[in-house]
Amino acid sequence: MRRIDRKLSDESAYKIVDNCEYATFSTIDENEVFSIPLSVVRSENFIYIHGAPAGSKKRLFGDGKEVTIVCVSYVKVPNLGDEELNKFMQNPKSLGSNVFTTEYKSAVLKTLAYEVLDSDEKIRALRLLCEKYTPKYMKAFDLAVSASLERTNIYKFEIISMSAKAKILKKI
Numbered sequence: 630m631r632r633i634d635r636k637l638s639d640e641s642a643y644k645i646v647d648n649c650e651y652a653t654f655s656t657i658d659e660n661e662v663f664s665i666p667l668s669v670v671r672s673e674n675f676i677y678i679h680g681a682p683a684g685s686k687k688r689l690f691g692d693g694k695e696v697t698i699v700c701v702s703y704v705k706v707p708n709l710g711d712e713e714l715n716k717f718m719q720n721p722k723s724l725g726s727n728v729f730t731t732e733y734k735s736a737v738l739k740t741l742a743y744e745v746l747d748s749d750e751k752i753r754a755l756r757l758l759c760e761k762y763t764p765k766y767m768k769a770f771d772l773a774v775s776a777s778l779e780r781t782n783i784y785k786f787e788i789i790s791m792s793a794k795a796k797i798l799k800k801i
Contacts, residue, residue, distance in 0.1 A: 644702070645736040648703075654667055656694060690743075695742075701734065734795040740788055743786075
């Protein structure tokens, strides 16, 4: 990481993962980069996703394959009033880092991918995903699982290493 001053703790990295709306998963597929944005949930040191029993995820996310996951939980472009902008314009060198910039919190995870085969673990992962993304419909969860578990694959990604960083502007 080039900007060590922006480095965050592992605890902060976990919070970024937990708070991101989606994450981008990247791996190598026949000498080409394969990337896909997916809904994620974390339990301890594992990231879980769901998918169909066929397709690219089935082919690529198993057998301990290395996958990099990028999560972003916060993005904000400065929204300055004229008075604030005028202050920065008095020092043109400050424009790039205070006006023409983006605040963010991000985490990059190096992982190993595995297909989940145990039914209980699959249901736990689905429950966590649904609690995160569709919490107001949980009363229908058991019914949905009983109707679709056999045609739903779950993949887990063991976190091997992670780094996180943030850029948050100081108020003037």
